Amino acid sequence: MEGGQKWYCGSDMPDRRIEEFDEDASFPILDLSQISPCSVEDARFTYCFEDIDRLSKILRIPWELTKDILFSACTPFIRFLWDINTHSVSIPPKKKEKYLGAIREWEVRSSHTLQQVQELYRKLLHTSLVLPAGQAYLVSLENMLSIFHNHPHMPRTPPKGTSEDLRWWKAGLAQPTVSRPIPGPIEVTDPAAYSDASSGVGIAIWISGRWRAWRLLPGWKGEDQDIGWAEAIGLEFLAITLLNQCPEGSCIKVFGDNQGVIEGWWKGRSRNKATNTIFKCIHELSTASKCSILTRYVPSTHNPADDLSRGIYPPANLLLPPILIPQPLRAFIANFDDPKIPTEHLKHCMSTETKPLTSKTPSSQTEANNLNNELHHQGEETFKAMQAYC
Amino acid sequence: MQHDTFAIILNREYSTERYIGPLSRIETEILIGPFQTAPLSMVPKPSRPEKVQLVQNLSYPLHPTDSISSINSAIDSDLYPCTWGTASTICLLIWFLPPGSQAAVRDVAEAYRMIPLHPSQWPGLVVKTGDDSFTIDCSFCFSFLASAGTYGEVADAGADIFRSQGIGPMSKWVDDHLFIRILQEHLKTYNAL
Numbered sequence: 001m002e003g004g005q006k007w008y009c010g011s012d013m014p015d016r017r018i019e020e021f022d023e024d025a026s027f028p029i030l031d032l033s034q035i036s037p038c039s040v041e042d043a044r045f046t047y048c049f050e051d052i053d054r055l056s057k058i059l060r061i062p063w064e065l066t067k068d069i070l071f072s073a074c075t076p077f078i079r080f081l082w083d084i085n086t087h088s089v090s091i092p093p094k095k096k097e098k099y100l101g102a103i104r105e106w107e108v109r110s111s112h113t114l115q116q117v118q119e120l121y122r123k124l125l126h127t128s129l130v131l132p133a134g135q136a137y138l139v140s141l142e143n144m145l146s147i148f149h150n151h152p153h154m155p156r157t158p159p160k161g162t163s164e165d166l167r168w169w170k171a172g173l174a175q176p177t178v179s180r181p182i183p184g185p186i187e188v189t190d191p192a193a194y195s196d197a198s199s200g201v202g203i204a205i206w207i208s209g210r211w212r213a214w215r216l217l218p219g220w221k222g223e224d225q226d227i228g229w230a231e232a233i234g235l236e237f238l239a240i241t242l243l244n245q246c247p248e249g250s251c252i253k254v255f256g257d258n259q260g261v262i263e264g265w266w267k268g269r270s271r272n273k274a275t276n277t278i279f280k281c282i283h284e285l286s287t288a289s290k291c292s293i294l295t296r297y298v299p300s301t302h303n304p305a306d307d308l309s310r311g312i313y314p315p316a317n318l319l320l321p322p323i324l325i326p327q328p329l330r331a332f333i334a335n336f337d338d339p340k341i342p343t344e345h346l347k348h349c350m351s352t353e354t355k356p357l358t359s360k361t362p363s364s365q366t367e368a369n370n371l372n373n374e375l376h377h378q379g380e381e382t383f384k385a386m387q388a389y390c
Numbered sequence: 391m392q393h394d395t396f397a398i399i400l401n402r403e404y405s406t407e408r409y410i411g412p413l414s415r416i417e418t419e420i421l422i423g424p425f426q427t428a429p430l431s432m433v434p435k436p437s438r439p440e441k442v443q444l445v446q447n448l449s450y451p452l453h454p455t456d457s458i459s460s461i462n463s464a465i466d467s468d469l470y471p472c473t474w475g476t477a478s479t480i481c482l483l484i485w486f487l488p489p490g491s492q493a494a495v496r497d498v499a500e501a502y503r504m505i506p507l508h509p510s511q512w513p514g515l516v517v518k519t520g521d522d523s524f525t526i527d528c529s530f531c532f533s534f535l536a537s538a539g540t541y542g543e544v545a546d547a548g549a550d551i552f553r554s555q556g557i558g559p560m561s562k563w564v565d566d567h568l569f570i571r572i573l574q575e576h577l578k579t580y581n582a583l
C-alpha cells in the first residue's frame with residue numbers, strides 16, 4: 001500500500017526497482033475458447049470479447065459501448081499507445097497535437113494562472129514517461145507552480161528559462177513519432193565507474209582502476225554553480241567516457257557520493273539551474289547512445305575517485321583516454337595536466353578551501369595537511385598584505 | 391440552450407433516482423438537517439466535447455476560511471486505496487507477455503454515479519438547482535475526492551472476478567479496463583511465470 005495505491009510487490013529488478021503489479025496472479029488464465037461462439041481468429045486466443053460480455057452481464061457492468069476498443073496488438077491506455085508486438089510505447093498522434101496546441105496557446109499569453117500552469121505541467125510530465133529527457137525541461141514550470149501562494153487566479157509571468165524549455169518540448173513533440181522502447185527488467189552493466197568533485201581542486205572519474213581528472217578554474221563558482229554542479233559534471237564526464245563504448249540499449253550503473261546529484265538523477269532533473277543544465281547534456285548523451293545511466297550512492301570513503309578529485313593522482317599509465325570538454329564548460333574546467341593559467345597561481349595563494357582528507361594513505365594525508373597549513377598561512381599572509389596595501 | 395441541457399441532465403438524474411428533489415431549503419433541512427452546496431458548472435466531457443456533464447466544485451473554497459471549508463478539504467483520498475494500472479505496472483505486464491498477444495480497452499459508463507453514497511454523507515453533496523430549489527445527490531460524483539478510491543474498490547472486485555474466471559491478464563485505471571489475451575499455445579508457459 002502506498003498512499004491511495006494498493007499494489008503487489010514482485011521481485012527486485014536488476015536496477016533494484018521492485019516489480020510493481022496490480023494483482024497477485026493467484027488465478028491462472030484459462031482456455032475459454034470453446035465457451036463462447038467466436039471467429040477462427042479469436043479461437044487462437046484464450047478468450048474473446050463475448051467472454052467479457054458474458055461475465056459483464058452477470059456482474060451488470062455497464063460498458064460504454066461507443067468507447068470499446070477491440071483486440072489488437074496496439075492499444076491506447078492511460079493516454080499512451082502501447083505496441084505489444086514492437087514493445088514500444090508512444091504518445092498517440094491526437095494527444096501529440098493536443099499537447100503542441102497547449103504549448104502554442106501558452107506562448108500567446110504573457111502570464112498564466114495556477115490552473116494553466118498545472119494543466120500544461122501535467123501534460124508534459126505525463127509525456128516525460130515517453131521522452132525521459134523531458135524531465136529536465138520541466139523544472140521551470142515546476143518552479144512556477146510554487147509562486148502563486150494564496151492567489152491562484154492572479155496571472156503570473158513564467159520564470160526565466162521557461163520559453164527555452166517549452167521550445168525543447170515543441171521540437172520533441174513535433175517528431176513524426178514520439179515513442180520509446182517499453183522499459184523493463186533489463187540487465188544492468190556495472191563497469192565499476194565512480195566520479196567525484198572537490199571544490200578545492202577539481203573533478204575526477206575512476207573506471208575499473210583507470211582514471212582521469214580535471215581542474216576547476218578560478219571563477220568557476222557562480223550563481224547556482226556550486227559543488228553539486230561540479231559533481232554533476234563528474235557524472236557527465238563518466239557518461240561521455242562510458243556511453244561511447246556501450247552497446248545500444250545498455251543500462252550502466254555509476255557511483256557517486258553526492259546524494260543531491262545521485263538522487264536528483266533518479267528524477268532526471270534538479271531544481272538547481274546549473275546542475276539541471278548538466279543533466280540536460282547527460283540526457284542528450286543518453287538519448288543519442290540509446291543507453292541509460294543508473295546512479296548509485298557510495299560513501300566518500302569508498303569512492304576511489306575521491307582522492308583523485310583532490311589532486312592525488314595514480315600513475316599516468318592508468319589514464320583513461322581524454323575526452324573533449326564540452327564548449328560551455330571550458331571557461332571553468334581544464335584537463336588535470338593542462339598548463340596552469342595565471343589566475344590559478346593567485347588562487348593557490350588565496351585558497352583556504354579544501355575538503356578534509358580521508359585517512360586512506362597516511363603519508364599523503366600528512367603531506368596534504370602540511371600543504372593545506374602552508375596554503376592557509378600563505379592565504380593569511382596575502383590577506384594581511386592586501387589589508388596593509390588598502 | 392444551456393438551460394435546456396441543464397434540465398435534461400436533472401431529469402435524467404431524477405429518473406434514475408440518483409437525485410432526490412427538487413426540494414426547498416426547509417424541506418431539505420427537514421430530511422437531512424443542515425447541508426452544504428458547492429459551485430456548480432457544466433463542463434464538456436473530455437473524451438466527447440459535444441456532451442456536457444454537471445460538475446460540483448467540491449474543492450471550493452481552495453483555502454478554508456473561518457466560516458466555510460470545502461467538502462474535499464475534509465477528505466484524505468489515501469484512506470480510499472485501490473489498485474491502479476500505472477505506467478510501470480503496464481510496462482511490466484507487457485514485458486512478460488508472450489509473442490502474438492493482444493489488448494482491448496473498455497470503459498465503464500457513468501462509473502462513479504453507479505456507487506450509492508451513504509445517507510450520512512448526503513448533507514455534503516446537495517446541489518443548488520435554482521432559487522430555493524435544492525437536490526440531494528445520493529451517488530458518488532466527479533470532483534469528489536473519495537470517488538476514485540471508492541469506485542476503485544468495487545472495480546477491483548470486478549477485475550478479480552474476471553481473473554477468477556480465467557480472463558486475463560488485465561489491468562485498469564479507474565473505469566478504463568485493459569483486457570489482454572494471449573495465444574493458446576503460450577498458455578502453459580505464461581501461467582507458469
